[in-house]
Structure formats: C-alpha cells, structure tokens
Amino acid sequence: MLTAFAVLLSFTAVLAYLNERFVRLPTTVGVTLAGALASIVMVLLDTLGIVSGLRGWAANLLQTLNFTNFVLNGILSVLLFAGALSLDASQMMRQRASILTLAILSTILSTFLIGFGAYAVFGLLGLHIPLIWAMLFGALISPTDPVAVLDLLKRARVPKKIETLIAGESLFNDGVGVVIYLVVAGLAGLGAHHAEPSVLGALGLFFREAVGGMAFGALLGGVGYAMVKSIEQHAVEVLITLALVIGGYVAAAALGISGPLAMVVAGLVISAGKHKAFGPETREHVEAFWETMDQVLNIVLFAFIGLDVLLTQPSGLQLLAAALLIGVALAARWISVALPFLFLRGNGPSGYAPYTVRLLTWGGLRGGIAISLALGLPKSEYYGTLITSTYLIVLFTIAVQGLTIMPLVRKAVDADKRLSEMN
Template identity: 25%
Template sequence: MDFVHLFQLTIAMVFAMVVLHYLAHRAGLPPPVALIVGGASLAFVPGLPTFPINPELVLVLFLPPLLMDSAWVIALGQLKRHTIGIAALAIGAVLFTTLVVAVVAHLLLPSLPWAACAALGAIVAPPDAVSVRVVLERVKLPRRLKILLEGESLLNDATGLVLFRFAIAAGLTGSFSATAAAGQFVLLAVGGAAIGTVIGFAWVKLARRLDDEYLLIAATSLLSWIAYLLAERVHVSGVIATVTTGLIVSWHAHTVISASARMRGSSFWDVTIFLIEAGVFMLIGLSLRGVLERAGGFGSIVATMGMPSLAILAAITLARFAWMFASDGVIAACARPGLTHHTPIGARAATVLGWAGVRGVVTLALALSVPDAFPGRDFILVAAFVVILGTVLVQATTLGRVIAWAKLVEAPADKAPLTMNQAEAAMAQLQFATIERHAYDGDGQLIHPRLLERYQRKATISVDYAARPDHYSPMLHAHFDLVLAAVATGRDELIRLHRAGEIDDDTLHELERDLDLEELSALSAKS
C-alpha cells in the first residue's frame, strides 16, 4: 500500500467515523458499539487492503492526548480526597485481576506457561481510559463514583504496562523476581511523576511569556506527546508523566491562558479528542480481520479458543466484582470501630463500579505487541479481542440500565459547594464593588454612571435570582430567547450588507465575531 492509498483510506475512515457516530446518536447507541461494528464490517469489504496496525504507534498516537484530556478536566479536589480509593483500583484491582486471569488461564490450558498466563492477565486487567471516558459521558453518577472511575482509568495503565513488560521478559528469559518488579514499578512511577512535573512547570513559564495565542495552542496540543515520549525515552512511566503534566497544566491554565486562547484552544482540542476517540474504536474493529487471519480463521477460533476466551471474559468480570465488594467490606469493617474516616459505598454502588470495567485500546495494543515467538500468542490475541468486544458491546451498552436500577443518591458533602447561581452572585457582587471604587474621580465626581448602574443592576439581579431561581427561570429563558432572536436579525442584516457590497470582508469578520460572542454568551446564560 503506497502513501496515497493510505491517505485515501484514512480519509475514508474519518468519513466513516462521522457517519457511524451520527447513526449511533440517532439510534441511541453508545458510539463505541457502532464504531467497532462499523470498523469490523469495513475490514471485510472485498478488495480493501489489510489496514496495518503498529501497536507501539497506536499507544503513542492515541493514549497521551486522551490521558492529558482526562487529567485536564478531572476534579483535582476530589482526586486528592479519594487518593486511597483510586490507588486501590488502579493498583490493587489490576494486580488482583491479573492474578485471577493467570490462574484461570493456566487451569484451562495447563500447557500455557505461567508467564504467558500472567501476560494475558496484565493485558486484560486495566479498564481503558478511552472506553471509561466515553461511557461516563452518557451516564450520570454521584461525584465519588465518577472520580473513582476517572482516577482509576488515569493511572491503571501504568500498572498494567509494568506487569505486562515483566511477564513478557519472564516468558522470553525464564526468570522473574517479584522484588525487582516492585522496585521497578516504584522507580517508573516516581521517574514519570518527576518528568511530568518538569514539563508541566516548563509549560507554565512558556505560557506566561508566549504572546502569540496560536503558538501557545500548538505548543499545548503537543504537550502530551512530549511528556510521554520523553519519559519513555529515559525508561520511566510515560503514562504517569503525561497525567502529571496534565494535572499541572489544568491547575494553572485558568491564570496563564487568555480568554481568547482558551476559547480557540478548547474548540480545536474538542474536535481533536473526538477524532482520536472515534479512531480508537474504529481501529479495534478494523483489527478483527488481522486477528482472525493470525489465529487460523473464524471456525478454528470458535472450535479451539472460543470457550477459553469466554472464560477469561467471565474471569475479569467476576474478579472486578470480587475486588469491589471485598474492598468495600474491608472499609465497612474498619469504619465501625472508627479505624477509618472513609465510608463504604454500598452494594449497589459496588455493582455499578464492577460493571464499569470496559476495556479498549490499551488492551488491543498490548495484545498486538506480544512477540511472535512468545508462547500462546494466538490465544492471548483472541482472548484480548473477546474481552474488548464483550465489555464494550455488553457492559458499555447496559451500564445506564444498571445505574438506573441502582438508584444511586449523591452523598451529602461535609461542606455543601455553592450552586452555580450562588457563585455567579458572589462574582457579581465583587465586580460591582470594583466598579464602585473606580466610578468616581479624585474630586468625588461620578465619571462612569452607566457602568456603575449596569454592574449594580447585575449584582442585585444575581443575588435575587440565586435566592429564587424557580421564580425567575421562565423570565430568564424568555429574555435570552429574545437576545438570540435579535442576534439572528443582526446576522441576517450583516450578511445582506456584505452580499450587496456595502461592507468589506474585514468588517464582516469583525462584526460577525461580535455577534458570535453575544450568541455564545446568551446560550451559556440560558443553559
């Protein structure tokens, strides 16, 4: 396949991603389901060449920006508060699931070496950041469960990758040391955090000095790959480095990035992440053809690997449930005598967390990267693919129903956060105080009467609205509906003037930008 054909195939894939995402939205299906099924269907189109998938390229291309984006939007306060719970999932649950899968695989296939069984366990153990992210966008969870899942998906890939590398090394060399593995894990994590910290604060200094917002957006968009590649280059965790960089950037972005750069950058980044997420699931579907060809065809797979692969899928599901209920039971036992201030999440919440373990791109990339000479490679590849399909097609599509069944209730916070209306009222009062201090000259003469009146009115209305939102909500919607109608009228006239040749392109673009900002402001206020 030459480069022109590869480019044509890539464009066709992007077009298919848009179409499949639209169809999934119309049908009410999770987008990953439509994308995987669509990708698998495209893989078997007669005459279509096999799409080459390099597992290392897949990890480097897709994982860093998705980790960065997740770290960018995660609630840092909640992340710090639930550090122990997240670590229990990101490290403990992955280790436990790896052990369970290794034991089950060895019982099913006694001829499979323990190293190969452990490699399979490490491949399928960590839930995928991409899959979890897409699932969470479609459901509503209490804050505690949401942060546990988000934090787990950010950090568990590091655990899985370390376990996988040691299992592969043990399978190829015949030696393994648990002490060395634990020490290496600590070294990789600490080294990755150090690299991420350096890059994150280097970006903060750059952002404060860089005046060109387009250069700043371009530099920020490359940050995830820089952190990941540099960390992997010095043989520490690229995952931890990327997450650390993302957390630092997220904390400082509110103060070092201008409003214009933030709006432009957010739009660019949202589209980029959409394409990357969709591309991940399309690649999973497209890889099905290669998996079947390597394993000897569909009939051979069903006859020799079908039942063991389904058993592995059952094993990871049951292991995750066992870990959730056992760890929650330990918390409950420790909470009774006052040994811990943490409260158990309860059986229904544990069921939701257990069912949310969806696998995806990391599992696929690790399975494809198993060396050809590694024992049991074909079974590892097939089992990994069955796990991906099973968790995406079953768990991702039914998670919303499980959450509805659970009827989860948001736990009361120690200190109730301000509502959006209350926060807006607090901002409006301080803004009015600032205007009031500077509205008069040195002789006490009022020099900004309209500005003072405008901010005083805004502060008064905001405070009143925060106290009675239900009373004012209908009037607010009617107000901004009228603003949007006025914007639409102004836009029609602006286009008419341009089409008639009465204004030039520069005037069109400047006034159009003003109308766009006014429209966005009205839509935001209305929502």
Template identity: 35%
Template sequence: MSIFDIIAVLIFFSGVFIFINTFYLKLPSSIGLTLLAVILSFLVLIFGAFFPEFHLAEHVKKYDFAEVLYRFVLSVMLFAGALNVDFKKLGDQLVPVLVLSFLGVLISTFVIATLIYFTAGAMGIGLSFIASMVFGALISSTDPVAITKTIQRFKMSNELETKISGEALLNGGIAIVLALVLVNIYKEEAAVGSLNFTGAAWVFVRDLGGGLIAGLFFGWLGYSVLKYIDNDAVEVEVLVTLALVMSGSYIADLLSVSSMLVAVMTGLVLGNFGRSKDGENAVGSYVYRFWQLLEETLAAMLFVLIGFEMLVIPLRLDYFALGFFAVNIALFARWLSVFIPIRLMSMSRSFDDGTIPVLSWGALRGGLPVAVSLSLTNFPGQEIIVTMTYVVVVCSVLYQGLTLTKVMRVYNENHPMKWLD
C-alpha cells in the same frame, strides 16, 4: 497500500460510522462504532473469500502498527486522559478514587493473570505467567471516554458520578503503565538470559521511579513555559504541549524509563497546576478542548480498529474459546477489584448501595487495551493476547454497554435518578 493508506481507511470509516450511528442507530458512540466495524469486518472477510485479490485483510497484515500505536496513540491518549483529571474537582472523593484506581488495578491484574494462566494450561494452550500478567494488566484498563459519555445519560448522585468518572480517568493510565512495565521486565529477562526477583524489582522501580521523576520534570517544564505565553497564542500553547508529549516519550525511551508514565505525569501536572489560581493563565481552556477532541478522535478510530482486528487475528477456535473464558474472568476480577477496596473503605466512610454493581458493570473496555496488544511486537503469546483482548473488548462494549441501562434501573429502585434520553 501503505500504512498511511490504512490510517486513512480508519479515519474514513470512523467518519462514516459516526454519521450512521448519530443519525440512524442513535447508540452510544463506542457501542455504535464497534458494532458497525465488526459487521464490516465480517463483510470484508466474506468478500475476500470470493475475491482474494481485493482482500483488505492481506493488506492490513503486511504492516506493523506497533510504532504508530506505541509512539503516538498511547502517549497522546494517556496524556489527554491525565490532563482531564482535576484533583480539586474530586474533592472528598479523591481518596476513594485513588484507592479504587491503584488497588483495583493490582487486584484485577493478579486475579485475571492467575485464572487465565491455569485456564490456558488446562486447555493445552502455552501461555507464560508473565504474558498472563501483561494481559491481566492491559485488560484491566477501562475506557474513560465511553464510560463518561454513558454515565452522562443518567442523573446519578454526585458522589457516585465523581467516583465513576474519576476512577475511569486514572484506571486506564495505571493499567497500561503496569502492562508495559511488565513487558519491559520480560525484555530485560530475555536480554540477560535470566532475571531473579531483585533484577525484576530493579526494572520495576527503574521504570516507575524514573518515569515519575521524568514526568514531573516535563510537567514542570511545560507549566513554566506556558506561564510566559500569551493565551491568545493558541497555536503556540498547543504546539508546546504536543512537543512535551512527543519529546517526553522519546527521552524516556533513551533513559529506559516508562514513557507512558512520563505522559501520564506530565498531563497530571499540567492539568492540575494549570487550573490553579496561581497558574490560571498558564494553560488556556482551548488547550484542554484540543486534547479532549484529539482523545475522542483517536478513541473513535480505535473502536473502528477493534472491528478491523478481526482481519488480523488468527481464527483459531481454542484462542476464541479462551477469549470467552477471559470475558467472564475479567468481569469477576473487576467485581472483586471494586468489592474489596470498597469493603475496606466502608469501615471509615459511607458508600451508595449501588456503587459496587454500577462500578463493576459500568467498566467498559475500550481502545487502549487493543492498542497495547497490537503494539506487543515479538512478545511471546501476542497472538493469544490479541485474540483474547478482541473478544473481551467486543463483548464488553456490546454486552455491558447495551445492558447497562438495566443495571441503572436496578440502582434507581433505591436512588432517585432520571433517565435523560
């Protein structure tokens, strides 16, 4: 069984699970897909125990998904997410969204990393602080597809809905970029033997600054090219954007800058200048639809992969115990990362009473943290990070996703809102 066979299996089960969920379970897609995939993984484990020669887990463990996840999945999803960010549409909610996204990710990352580091130490699990920081950053990423589809089931105030959807779109990119920059800092330290604060700061600035400049360049290049392409040439415009994402990732790695930030910035430039009056013909509407479809397709596959992750993670009780501690730590960090910025901004602007609980509990984790954790080849503590990520994401999707309606009903006590299902 080759890696393409594994990908074919993921696509097959994604289609089957979407059909079952759509016509029978009728749950939000992220919840339904994860639930079915987890059930299937348990059945595969049981089947493999009786028939070892047909154990799918043994085939899955043979292949390294790191290159596929890093080179294609992460770049595509981050670009697609950024392409959907319309700063003009955010209007007067732009500042709160930016503050919640940037400051929130930093607070969440530091809180999770610190608490996980000391919790792991108390349990006798060896986990470095840099590994804890990487986990804190990647698990701070929320899933925009899952969140957007969930909040669309409610009629909320325009301000709150804009904050939730806008923060979700930016949050994922910022958190993933931060996690991979931290990984690069570790790699640089491992290469030179030791890295002082100045050296770490240089790697940080080089990755982010270089990625920012390269991303702006690729965004401008793509915008300039698309302006001269007839909108009827659908395949040409789509191929141009695909070429931008793939070549941008490759060149960013050659320059030793953040390829994920390049993807994000390219998407932001095309997504906003392509919608402007001066560039209304630059990016056709079908380009946005194509990338949205591609993002949702990959998101569905990643939710199935979350379930299949049970087949590759080490079944160690202490790792799972730390993972369940991480669930509560991540929830607390998310609340704190929303509470602090909103309290600070409340001095100069007003917020709905339900903003903090809805933003905190509605932050569903998705496939991006899973993709990042599985791409951390030869990173110290990867098995622990993968296990904790699995536990946190599954609990987030199933527990938070299934109880979010109760939080919305509490919010509805003070705000007129209609349940749309």
C-alpha cells in the same frame, strides 16, 4: 503509511456518520461494532470469492499502520493528557486514596487472578499456555478503558464523586497496567525491559517505571504551567501543551520510565492551575482543542479495534477459551474492586455507597491498550490464542457492557438521590 492512515481515517468518518445519522449508539460503541461488522462482511466476500483478495488487502493495510505503535507510541500520550486535563484536579486530590488504591492494588490483583484463571482455562482445553504467558495475558487485559462509557455517565448525571473515581482510575491504571506488563515481560525475558527473575528485580523495575514516570510528569507539568502562565496567545499555548505531550512522551521512553503515567500527572498539574495559567478566552481555546483531539482520536481508535477482526483467525478451541475467559475477567474485576473497597467504604470522606462496586465492575471496559499490548507480543505458538482471547473480551466489554451500563447507572443515581433525601 500515509495512504493507510488516509484510508482508515476516511473509513472511520463514514462509520461515525452512519452511526450518528441512522443508529445513534454511543459513538465509540457504534463505531467499534460497525468496524467489526464491516470486517466480517469483508471476510465473507473474500471467502465466497465475490471480491477476491479483499481480506488480505485490508489486513495488510492494518499491519502497515501497526496498531501497537499507533496506540502505545502514538495516540496514547494525547488521550491520557487530554483526559487528565478535562478532570477536576482538586476533586481528584480529595479522592486520591481511592483512585490510587484501585489503579495500583486492583490492577495488580486482577493481573494475578486473570493470569491464574487463564492458565487453568487454557490447560483445561488442552491449549497448554505457560504460566508466565498467562500472566502476561492477565497484565494486558487488566487495565480498564471506560472511555466508551464516560459519555453515558455524563448524560445520566452520575454524581461527580463516582465520575471522578471511574475517570481517575482508568487514567492511572492504563499507565500502571503498562508498567505491570513490562515487569512481567521482563521476567519472561521478552522485549527491551529485562528484570531480574526475583521479587526485588521486579519491584525495582516497577518503581523506576511508575515513580520515575510520575515524577517526570510533575516536572513536565510544572514547566508547561510556568510557560503558558507567562504569555497570553492561545495558538502558542496550544503548541506548548502539544509539544509537552509529544516531546515528553518520547523523552520518557528514552529515560526508561512510564510515559503514560507521566502524561496523566502532567495533565493533572496543568488542570490544577489552568484557571490561573490561562485567561478565560485562551482557556476556552486550549480546552476545546484538547477535547476535540480526545474525541476524534478515540473514534479512530475504536474503529481500528473493530477492524482488527481481520487480523484474527481463531480455531474453535480458542473461541471457547475466549468465551470462558470473559467470565474469568468479569469475576476478577469484581473481586479486585470489591476487596480494596472493604478498606475504602465507610463513613469518612472517602466512603462510597455499595452500588459503586457494581458500577465499577460492569463499567470496567477494556479497549485499545489491551489489544495493542497483545498484538505487540512476540510471535509464538501461543500468540493466536492470546490475541483471540483479548479481542473477544474487548468486544464483549464494549458491545455488551457498554450498551447495558445505563440501567445500572440509573439505579446508582436513584440510590444516591434517595440517600441524599434521607440525610
């Protein structure tokens, strides 16, 4: 495993360097596309017999690392905590109704819309995926992962309110999405989480995972805050926060509650008190450590996503289904955001301009969570179809939406400026 990780890390460094030196796309987008292109080249070299066995060697290397464990039981805890720590917790609290509405209601709504839409598409093409598996697909593809677009939003100087909304929604709906996936998997009798095949059984599992995870995260954050506030040594404080993340995530899994939601809440608790808990110099060290961890692991994650082309062997029908489902996923994202905004938009402090729905829709990228959940599905006759559909949707959102979001961002910023001038 160490050898496999060393190869992945070295390959990622080369891809990131080439992108930064010659192409200069946003790093996560550039690395993903470079990884996918490298995978296609390896497949062609192997198919043409130029480098025999190359694809098999590379695929075995990726399987050794196990993408699902690498993300869900590895770097996800670090990424979510780092993301939450970087946010303005007071601004998050002011927008909590909007963020939680999108993270919970929109994710649930999207799961049903994509699930039924996928069931119809698969049936139309004669792939015959059972409804419960289509719902699993809806659950795993619904959480957004706008990491690749956040850098663009910051460069464009998007209003703080919009940036916080997108970042906050993505952090919480990652956790909520995993919980919904576990509930659906439990109803289907898959995995370690089994729920009663009833509404009450599903609600019970959701409540335990989600509410239990957030409560545990608040406890972890409170303990961590008290510890770092009582000392002033940046190396020890970094160690405490790192132990909180890794140890807390493992403990949450052992307790049967949501580790992702626990990490988000723990990060927000410490973020809310970081100006009191850390001295100026110490806070600079701690924030720099977590910002670097976040950036490095995101680059590795997106390189891994690109290389996962090696793990797919799609048929023509599967590719057609995936292409149709890109449209389904976009439509579901728009509906699942637009409907809650009928209640959120208005003249009050939680009101948002009309362009926010378009920005959230096109900025709703999918990423590592979707692929890791898909790869973790039990092997069955439906596995290849769901993997292909997941992978193409993820690639589309990163490559197409990620690279074309800037014009939409500029329009949003211009509209916001005009509105401010009018007021």
